[in-house]
Amino acid sequence: MPGYLLIESRDPFESAGAARTYELAIQLRAAGHDVALFLVQNGVLAVRSGARRAELDKVIRTQIEVLADDFSLRERGISSAGMIGGVRAAPIDSIVERMTSGWNALWH
C-alpha cells in the first residue's frame, strides 16, 4: 500500500491549516498507512527547540517520520543543535525519493 507524504510549507504560528496537516498525518497513521511529514519553507519554524508546538509533538509521539528541509532550515538560521528531537534535517530529494516509490504526495 503506498504511503502518504504530507508536505507542510506554512508557518504553524500564522496558519491554522498547519495543525490540520498534522492532524491528517495522525489520522492516516491510525488508519494503518505509512506516513511521513516533510516541513519546508516557513513550515520548518515549528522545529525550533524553543517554539511552542503541542500539535507537532503529537505527530512525533505517533512515531511518524518528520523531516525538515535542510535548505529552509539554513535560510532561517536553524541549526541541527537548535532543533527538537524526533525531527531530521533532509534534502528536498527526500520528496522525490518518496514519489518515485509511489507514495502520494500532498502539498499544503
Next chain:
Amino acid sequence: MTTKHTLTFVLMDAPFESARTTTAFRLLHAALDRGCDVNVFAYEGAVALSFAKQVGHANAVHGRDAAQEDHPLTKNWIAALMAHAHERGADLNWVNCGLCVDERGVGETIENVRRGSPADCWKMAQQSIATLVIPTK
C-alpha cells in the same frame, strides 16, 4: 536495471511572488538529478514563468545596473532545467494551460514550452508514478 520514473508537478504561482516557485524548481532539479522524466503543467499565474519577454532590471537604490544586479528570471531557470534534463538524458516536458496564457497575454514563451489544456494535465498524471500539485493559498 533501474526503472526510469516519470513524475508530474502542477504549478500555480506566478513568478516573483512566492517561495513556492523556488521550492518547485528545487524539486524539478532533484527529480532530474535522479534521471526521472519530468512533466510540468503550469496553470493560472504559473504560465508566466516561461514568458520570453521577462527582463532583468537595474537597482538604483544599490547603485547597480541591470548586468550587475543580475536579476533572477524564471524563464532562465526553466531554460537551465531543460539543459540539465538534456545532460541527464531525461525529458522535461513543460506545458502551459492555453486558456490561462490567453487571459494573461503571455503566449511568447522560451523554446520547448508548449501550449496545452487541462486534458494534458490529466494525461501527464496518468503517465506518472506520482503527481504533486503545488497550489497557491
